[in-house]
Amino acid sequence: MDLTRARAAVAPLRRDHEAANALPTVDALVAVARPEEPMHCLRPTAIAAAAANFVRGFPGETLYAVKCNPEPAVLRAVWEGGVRHFDCASATEVALVRNMFPKAGIHFMHPVKARGAIREAWSRHGVQDFVLDTAEELAKILAETGAGAAEGLGIFVRLALPKGVARYDLSGKFGAEAAEAAALLRAARPHAARLGLHFHVGSQCLDPLAWRRAMALAGEVIQAAGVPIEVVDVGGGFPVAYPDVTPPPLGAFFAEIEAAFEALALPGAVLWAEPGRALVAGGGSVVVQVQQRRGQELYVNDGVYGALSDAGAPGFVFPCRLIRPGEDGSGEAEALQGFALYGPTCDSADRMTGPFWLPAGVREGDWIEIGQLGAYGACLRTAFNGFDRARLVEVRDRPMLGEESPAAIAA
Numbered sequence: 001m002d003l004t005r006a007r008a009a010v011a012p013l014r015r016d017h018e019a020a021n022a023l024p025t026v027d028a029l030v031a032v033a034r035p036e037e038p039m040h041c042l043r044p045t046a047i048a049a050a051a052a053n054f055v056r057g058f059p060g061e062t063l064y065a066v067k068c069n070p071e072p073a074v075l076r077a078v079w080e081g082g083v084r085h086f087d088c089a090s091a092t093e094v095a096l097v098r099n100m101f102p103k104a105g106i107h108f109m110h111p112v113k114a115r116g117a118i119r120e121a122w123s124r125h126g127v128q129d130f131v132l133d134t135a136e137e138l139a140k141i142l143a144e145t146g147a148g149a150a151e152g153l154g155i156f157v158r159l160a161l162p163k164g165v166a167r168y169d170l171s172g173k174f175g176a177e178a179a180e181a182a183a184l185l186r187a188a189r190p191h192a193a194r195l196g197l198h199f200h201v202g203s204q205c206l207d208p209l210a211w212r213r214a215m216a217l218a219g220e221v222i223q224a225a226g227v228p229i230e231v232v233d234v235g236g237g238f239p240v241a242y243p244d245v246t247p248p249p250l251g252a253f254f255a256e257i258e259a260a261f262e263a264l265a266l267p268g269a270v271l272w273a274e275p276g277r278a279l280v281a282g283g284g285s286v287v288v289q290v291q292q293r294r295g296q297e298l299y300v301n302d303g304v305y306g307a308l309s310d311a312g313a314p315g316f317v318f319p320c321r322l323i324r325p326g327e328d329g330s331g332e333a334e335a336l337q338g339f340a341l342y343g344p345t346c347d348s349a350d351r352m353t354g355p356f357w358l359p360a361g362v363r364e365g366d367w368i369e370i371g372q373l374g375a376y377g378a379c380l381r382t383a384f385n386g387f388d389r390a391r392l393v394e395v396r397d398r399p400m401l402g403e404e405s406p407a408a409i410a411a
């Protein structure tokens with residue numbers, strides 16, 4: 001019985017929508033397939049539930065940040081959860097989303113774009129919204145679309161934020177300083193059917209007040225610009241749980257954003273958000289196999305050049321559990337110990353400190369499921385050293401951490 005299939009980077013996967021509850025469990029798949037290559041386990045029901053939860057709670061429009069996980073089965077699950085808009089950053093992402101969802105709203109939210117990507121997005125894929133943080137990019141967008149307000153062009157100005165408290169600080173690379181952002185809003189206004197101010201606090205941001213501060217700065221910029229705007233886009237960065245982190249509930253972030261937005265009193269303006277991690281992190285895990293044990297270090301078949309780059313230098317801690325088919329959890333009764341992992345490549349940087357908490361008797365041949373990897377996991381993998389034979393399966397398991405309950409999707 002072949003329960004696994006090859007990963008597809010861009011081609012849409014077929015999935016039987018009625019069969020969500022008939023999907024296998026991770027344990028059943030490991031028992032049957034005994035995979036010697038990494039096995040990526042996708043939980044479409046959990047992703048749809050997390051997306052539905054965000055759409056229901058956020059006081060505005062929800063755009064999924066495609067870079068976080070562009071797997072077609074993930075996009076389909078996010079759509080099932082009610083997301084109809086997508087934040088894309090490249091021509092490839094735009095084409096992928098358009099091919100899968102002819103009616104989706106697609107927004108090109110990268111501030112520095114290739115001219116050809118702008119042309120292709122506008123004329124072939126019906127993308128109308130583009131972000132920028134310089135006057136040069138505004139000129140580029142106007143030249144390559146040949147469009148303006150009358151043709152429905154939407155222009156978004158990316159505002160730089162002071163260095164924040166996010167796990168991944170993204171303030172250094174993009175964004176116009178406040179005075180420049182105000183000037184860009186003024187310059188863009190005559191050309192825009194939809195004018196927006198956009199910011200991104202950084203990824204895995206644990207402090208709801210980060211959005212309040214960003215919103216206050218946005219308010220100053222809008223006032224300085226002296227032109228009306230239609231959208232405030234608060235970006236992504238909404239956090240999820242990891243074993244060493246329990247973030248405030250999403251509702252706390254939404255409440256700050258809504259209150260801060262209302263305080264700006266912008267007539268006719270609406271809110272957008274661009275979550276990535278918050279929708280999909282819990283929906284992905286990877287099952288690795290132990291190839292050798294050396295004391296408290298386990299040599300496994302996936303690593304920082306595969307789906308586990310955040311477990312390397314960035315030092316994220318992920319939940320994990322032992323899978324030993326046929327032993328019905330007896331291994332789990334053993335005391336847990338902290339282990340470090342080595343990935344399969346020959347690079348000594350291919351090391352994950354963890355700690356990964358596993359039964360003391362973990363040994364060669366055991367499988368380990370590592371969770372919370374739906375965001376920035378499989379999509380960052382490489383073929384370095386020839387280790388690129390991971391398989392993708394869809395499973396019915398719940399996420400290994402967090403609140404996303406598959407039952408919530410029915411509610």
Ligand SMILES: *Cc1c(COP(=O)(O)O)cnc(C)c1O
Pocket residue numbers: 065067068087109200202203204235236237238274275276277278375
């Ligand atoms: C990466 C990114 C996102 C998504 O960030 P998450 O931390 O995954 O929510 C949203 N908007 C922009 C502009 C991004 O670069």
